[in-house]
Amino acid sequence: MITAMADPNRFLHGPFAPVEEEVTAFDLPVTGSVPAALNGRYLRNGPNPLGLDDPSYRFREGHWFLGPGMVHGVRLRDGKAEWYRNRWVRSEQLAEAMDEKWPAGPVHGDMDFAANTHIIAHAGRYLATVEAGPLPYELSGELETVGPCDFSGTLPGGFAAHTKLDQGTGELHAIAYFWAWAHVQHVIIGADGKVVRTTDIPVPDGPMMHDFALTPSYVVLLDLPVTFSLDAVSAGLKFPYTWNPVHQSRVGLLRRDAASAGVRWFEVDPCWVFHTLNAYDDDGRVVVDLVRYDAAYDVSTLTGPGPLTLDRWVIDPAAGTVTERRLDDRAQEFPRTDERVTGQPHRYGYSAVIGAVGHATVSPVGDFADEAFSNALLKHDLTAGTVQAHEFGKDATAGEAVFVPAAPDAAEDDGYVMAFVHNPDRGAADLVILAAQDFTGEPVAAVHLPARIPLGLHGSWIPDK
Ligand SMILES: [Fe+2]
Numbered sequence: 069m070i071t072a073m074a075d076p077n078r079f080l081h082g083p084f085a086p087v088e089e090e091v092t093a094f095d096l097p098v099t100g101s102v103p104a105a106l107n108g109r110y111l112r113n114g115p116n117p118l119g120l121d122d123p124s125y126r127f128r129e130g131h132w133f134l135g136p137g138m139v140h141g142v143r144l145r146d147g148k149a150e151w152y153r154n155r156w157v158r159s160e161q162l163a164e165a166m167d168e169k170w171p172a173g174p175v176h177g178d179m180d181f182a183a184n185t186h187i188i189a190h191a192g193r194y195l196a197t198v199e200a201g202p203l204p205y206e207l208s209g210e211l212e213t214v215g216p217c218d219f220s221g222t223l224p225g226g227f228a229a230h231t232k233l234d235q236g237t238g239e240l241h242a243i244a245y246f247w248a249w250a251h252v253q254h255v256i257i258g259a260d261g262k263v264v265r266t267t268d269i270p271v272p273d274g275p276m277m278h279d280f281a282l283t284p285s286y287v288v289l290l291d292l293p294v295t296f297s298l299d300a301v302s303a304g305l306k307f308p309y310t311w312n313p314v315h316q317s318r319v320g321l322l323r324r325d326a327a328s329a330g331v332r333w334f335e336v337d338p339c340w341v342f343h344t345l346n347a348y349d350d351d352g353r354v355v356v357d358l359v360r361y362d363a364a365y366d367v368s369t370l371t372g373p374g375p376l377t378l379d380r381w382v383i384d385p386a387a388g389t390v391t392e393r394r395l396d397d398r399a400q401e402f403p404r405t406d407e408r409v410t411g412q413p414h415r416y417g418y419s420a421v422i423g424a425v426g427h428a429t430v431s432p433v434g435d436f437a438d439e440a441f442s443n444a445l446l447k448h449d450l451t452a453g454t455v456q457a458h459e460f461g462k463d464a465t466a467g468e469a470v471f472v473p474a475a476p477d478a479a480e481d482d483g484y485v486m487a488f489v490h491n492p493d494r495g496a497a498d499l500v501i502l503a504a505q506d507f508t509g510e511p512v513a514a515v516h517l518p519a520r521i522p523l524g525l526h527g528s529w530i531p532d533k
Pocket residue numbers: 230278342343525526
């Protein structure tokens with residue numbers, strides 16, 4: 069099913085509008101005080117067309133997910149906000165368009181692309197990541213493009229932007245999907261920056277697998293009915309992953325200690341999931357928290373009726389069942405935990421209510437209640453069953469928030485929650501830092517950046533070593 073009701077150019081306007089230049093600024097003004105313990109970089113990636121008139125990036129034929137990546141970063145050290153930088157990721161096409169020499173490197177499947185979805189650090193590299201086939205791009209600590217990265221020739225294809233770090237082994241887990249494959253692939257990249265194992269998992273129809281989850285026992289796969297569509301290719305859709313009603317929705321468990329035994333699948337009701345919050349083992353069962361789009365969702369046009377909600381799935385291998393429970397019915401996205409609890413039971417989760425994103429991606433036609441335009445960060449206490457909202461103003465769009473522990477051995481939730489938030493008074497972004505345990509209180513710090521930051525996708529706090 070291909071729906072095209074929404075304005076295909078809606079991601080070029082308002083809070084999504086791309087910025088037109090790269091900026092470098094030092095010694096940034098701060099309201100409040102930057103915690104002295106925060107030594108590192110907050111980096112965030114997102115699509116940013118090079119210019120609105122560039123035919124390569126005209127969204128009439130394109131897609132929000134196809135704008136070249138631009139990484140925005142703030143360097144914090146010793147209580148100071150040392151710098152802000154934003155830089156495009158230089159793919160070959162982008163470097164040519166900018167009259168620069170491309171830092172050449174490997175290309176998978178003829179799909180060189182300026183990775184635009186996430187930025188992580190692994191094995192001493194800063195990596196901009198993206199899905200559907202292209203390789204990640206390595207950046208320097210000052211956000212200059214080093215080049216595409218295939219981990220010294222050990223990575224067979226790309227991998228999707230959402231990765232999970234095994235806190236015990238230091239190994240990075242990822243899922244790769246690519247339209248020309250009859251499988252998806254689980255990839256483990258060692259702490260030394262080389263792929264140590266890949267496992268091919270046969271799946272029909274070429275599903276999009278944007279995210280997954282990891283527990284000590286399992287890799288949790290989401291095989292949902294958004295699949296590669298030749299009809300969508302023929303129709304000129306540039307991100308041809310459409311709702312496929314005949315594709316069975318299912319969640320899969322790949323045993324980490326017996327990957328060759330294959331995946332055990334469990335059927336679930338038709339739905340779409342971009343993001344998991346976290347997952348963990350629970351006495352033989354597997355608990356997965358995720359943001360779920362009810363019923364059909366067409367990623368090729370980023371349209372669907374919703375609603376989207378924070379849900380908990382409990383997979384019971386002994387009973388062969390998945391039970392679903394609603395945790396929060398507020399429309400929210402970009403769920404994150406304290407990454408030190410990846411794969412372990414989590415008490416807290418953080419997510420974002422971004423009215424503009426909800427309006428652009430769920431039921432984008434029709435009247436929206438005022439709250440649909442609200443801007444807030446949420447903190448979920450999933451043990452107490454409570455949620456706190458840090459509300460921002462009407463036009464103060466907040467992006468994804470990341471949690472940063474106050475110290476390496478601090479308790480879960482003892483730390484900071486940071487996000488880029490648009491400051492409508494200045495027409496520019498702030499890096500807002502909340503104390504997680506005083507979530508609705510005044511921010512600990514707001515670092516005032518010299519430029520607007522478009523609503524984008526994912527990021528990381530990358531501490532100094
Ligand atoms: Fe994502």
